[in-house]
Amino acid sequence: GEDVEQSLFLSVREGDSSVINCTYTDSSSTYLYWYKQEPGAGLQLLTYIFSNMDMKQDQRLTVLLNKKDKHLSLRIADTQTGDSAIYFCAENGGNTGKLIFGQGTTLQVKP
Amino acid sequence: DAGVIQSPRHEVTEMGQEVTLRCKPISGHNSLFWYRQTMMRGLELLIYFNNNVPIDDSGMPEDRFSAKMPNASFSTLKIQPSEPRDSAVYFCASSLVGVSTDTQYFGPGTRLTVL
Numbered sequence: 001g002e003d004v005e006q007s008l009f010l011s012v013r014e015g016d017s018s019v020i021n022c023t024y025t026d027s028s029s030t031y032l033y034w035y036k037q038e039p040g041a042g043l044q045l046l047t048y049i050f051s052n053m054d055m056k057q058d059q060r061l062t063v064l065l066n067k068k069d070k071h072l073s074l075r076i077a078d079t080q081t082g083d084s085a086i087y088f089c090a091e092n093g094g095n096t097g098k099l100i101f102g103q104g105t106t107l108q109v110k111p
Numbered sequence: 112d113a114g115v116i117q118s119p120r121h122e123v124t125e126m127g128q129e130v131t132l133r134c135k136p137i138s139g140h141n142s143l144f145w146y147r148q149t150m151m152r153g154l155e156l157l158i159y160f161n162n163n164v165p166i167d168d169s170g171m172p173e174d175r176f177s178a179k180m181p182n183a184s185f186s187t188l189k190i191q192p193s194e195p196r197d198s199a200v201y202f203c204a205s206s207l208v209g210v211s212t213d214t215q216y217f218g219p220g221t222r223l224t225v226l
Contacts, residue, residue, distance in 0.1 A: 031214075034215075041220075042202055042217035043202070043204075043217040045214055045215075051165065092213045097142050097161060097166075097208030098165075100168065101154050109144070
């Protein structure tokens with residue numbers, strides 16, 4: 001069945017790069033997404049990538065997609081304390097409109 | 112656009128009471144999703160609607176939960192009777208499925224506490 005896996009926790013120092021990894025199982029996904037959730041708030045779309053792309057860059061964010069290995073990563077350059085949040089990976093496998101979310105990775109940024 | 116609107120933002124109730132959560136999706140979106148988030152179980156999809164019709168309610172925990180979407184601009188999630196284990200943050204999300212990226216836009220959530 002559909003499944004999305006993420007590591008649960010990542011701690012980095014301010015100014016370093018953060019890399020959050022995700023694996024998924026459904027090869028029919030056309031889009032893969034990264035959402036950010038700050039404390040007490042809903043999930044906010046950070047970025048998405050079309051499945052026929054290998055990389056997408058948006059300012060400090062770089063998304064890498066390895067479709068063969070079904071591996072997605074989010075790199076945040078020059079990580080700031082304001083980047084501390086939970087990051088969710090998701091895919092739209094099956095094109096039903098449903099998104100399958102990972103468990104979320106808590107990013108802790110130390111000053 | 113105001114985004115997805117949920118009310119109330121916080122609800123505290125006693126076990127056995129009826130709870131109704133409300134959601135107004137983004138205008139023009141054709142799909143609406145109800146999620147529940149807890150520390151123990153993470154983010155769970157409860158039910159989703161397409162063009163106001165329930166498509167998949169397999170995530171609804173039990174008969175105490177029901178959801179309706181009487182029109183394209185309003186949905187409710189009802190819990191009757193409520194139990195302490197229903198305490199969670201409930202999110203509503205909407206999207207325009209089948210046209211573009213299927214991106215879901217989330218509301219701010221309703222934090223429910225059942226005593």
